[in-house]
Amino acid sequence: MTVTEYDLIVRSSNILTPGGRVDGQIAVLDEKIAAILGPDVQAPARKTLDVGDKPVIPGLIDTHCHFRDPGYTHKEDFYNGTIAAAAGGVTTVFDMPNVDPPTTTVDRLKAHLENAQSKSIVDFGHNASGVEPENIQGLADAGATAFKVWMMQDIGRDYPHPPGTSLTNHAVLYRVFEEVKEAGLPLYIHPHDQALYDLFVRRAQAEWGMDFRSYARALRGGDGVVLNTAIATILEFQRSVGTKLHVLHLSTRDGVRMVRDAKAQGRPVTAEANPFALFVTNDWANIEKKGPYALGFWVPENDNPSMWEAVLDGTIDVIGSDHGPHTKEEKEVGWTDMYTAPGGSPMIEQYLRLLLTEVNKGTMPLERVVEMCSTQPAQLTGFYGQKGAILVGADADLVVLDMDHEEVLTASHSHYRCGWMPSEDFNTKGRPVTTILRGRVIMQDGNVTAEAGSGRLLRPHRG
Numbered sequence: 001m002t003v004t005e006y007d008l009i010v011r012s013s014n015i016l017t018p019g020g021r022v023d024g025q026i027a028v029l030d031e032k033i034a035a036i037l038g039p040d041v042q043a044p045a046r047k048t049l050d051v052g053d054k055p056v057i058p059g060l061i062d063t064h065c066h067f068r069d070p071g072y073t074h075k076e077d078f079y080n081g082t083i084a085a086a087a088g089g090v091t092t093v094f095d096m097p098n099v100d101p102p103t104t105t106v107d108r109l110k111a112h113l114e115n116a117q118s119k120s121i122v123d124f125g126h127n128a129s130g131v132e133p134e135n136i137q138g139l140a141d142a143g144a145t146a147f148k149v150w151m152m153q154d155i156g157r158d159y160p161h162p163p164g165t166s167l168t169n170h171a172v173l174y175r176v177f178e179e180v181k182e183a184g185l186p187l188y189i190h191p192h193d194q195a196l197y198d199l200f201v202r203r204a205q206a207e208w209g210m211d212f213r214s215y216a217r218a219l220r221g222g223d224g225v226v227l228n229t230a231i232a233t234i235l236e237f238q239r240s241v242g243t244k245l246h247v248l249h250l251s252t253r254d255g256v257r258m259v260r261d262a263k264a265q266g267r268p269v270t271a272e273a274n275p276f277a278l279f280v281t282n283d284w285a286n287i288e289k290k291g292p293y294a295l296g297f298w299v300p301e302n303d304n305p306s307m308w309e310a311v312l313d314g315t316i317d318v319i320g321s322d323h324g325p326h327t328k329e330e331k332e333v334g335w336t337d338m339y340t341a342p343g344g345s346p347m348i349e350q351y352l353r354l355l356l357t358e359v360n361k362g363t364m365p366l367e368r369v370v371e372m373c374s375t376q377p378a379q380l381t382g383f384y385g386q387k388g389a390i391l392v393g394a395d396a397d398l399v400v401l402d403m404d405h406e407e408v409l410t411a412s413h414s415h416y417r418c419g420w421m422p423s424e425d426f427n428t429k430g431r432p433v434t435t436i437l438r439g440r441v442i443m444q445d446g447n448v449t450a451e452a453g454s455g456r457l458l459r460p461h462r463g
């Protein structure tokens, strides 16, 4: 009888598996979880990591990040962005298509994936731009893992919603639903009504001027009608066509209600919440204090409770970091003219810490964090079984947590090129201490050690 020598064994009395918490040993061979052994089994391994009672969870999967590469690498690039991901416990990323050029064609997608492959230190896929319905089948064949459409266009600026990412014509959008359904991939939509937004922007500028307060209020003119009418429209398109729809940036109480209803009917609808909307911009005091560095979008007081309800009751399926760095120079403008300054803020390195802090406060169990950050993103993208759970046969993507570590967050301890973040000065309790990608330790105590290009492109399973 030959005894298998494993590449790595991770011992913990607190391993979060789909079947519950386990006291045992995760045995890794050839990048995969080969076995989950009992605590007393003697198994030979080249390396053993005994973490005591520290929780071990599956690596996080971020389905919504903006690494600004290619085209805007003065803000960040794929290498730098995935280092921050690894430091935050994220082992798989799916980046968004508002790069230059946006990924609207097969050639652009291929070039994008090649560039990402040369730099990424975590596993990755790409959400291609779905604004050209005639290109969708080709993009799907070339390896897009999902399609993204913004129903929003910028007014008075050309980033972060450049041409090639936005679609405001409902007939074309309906065609996109049809094509993405045929491609067998999920459609991610940033809901927005551009004509209504124009109206509320004009009103906000007339009443409050051009600063960050005016900008924050403009999107929420008419108590969420800019967002809710769009959510109603895309849910109706989904009902009509049957496409797998992922509603991004859910943040209104009526949006929550509509998504909840669609899901109760058994339709393939999922929804995303963003950390900045749960922890930063849901408090006007943060917007006053951090100004353009907080935005993003504001979540008013009458919408905030339904957001957290949706997080706790399962209406929210996925936490997407919406990691979106810009330089300080670009943001500074927003104190006086936020309509010219870009929206978006970096988050990929801190969102797990913010969620663990809520676990420590008793807001939700750690299992719920794993569902929203690992399991359900894996199901949404079609990679469950390979990613998103501590299961035999899955990639050995693991994160060890120190739930007792207290920390005041600061950008100077982050890996961000931009040098700032919206969660600056936040008190947190709980952090990832070790990140393991396919059996290799890529982060230990904040030190990231992985070669550019060591991440692997994920090929989608369509259907």
Ligand SMILES: [Zn+2]
Pocket (backbone or CB within 6 Å): 064, 066, 096, 322, 323, 324
């Ligand atoms: Zn985004």
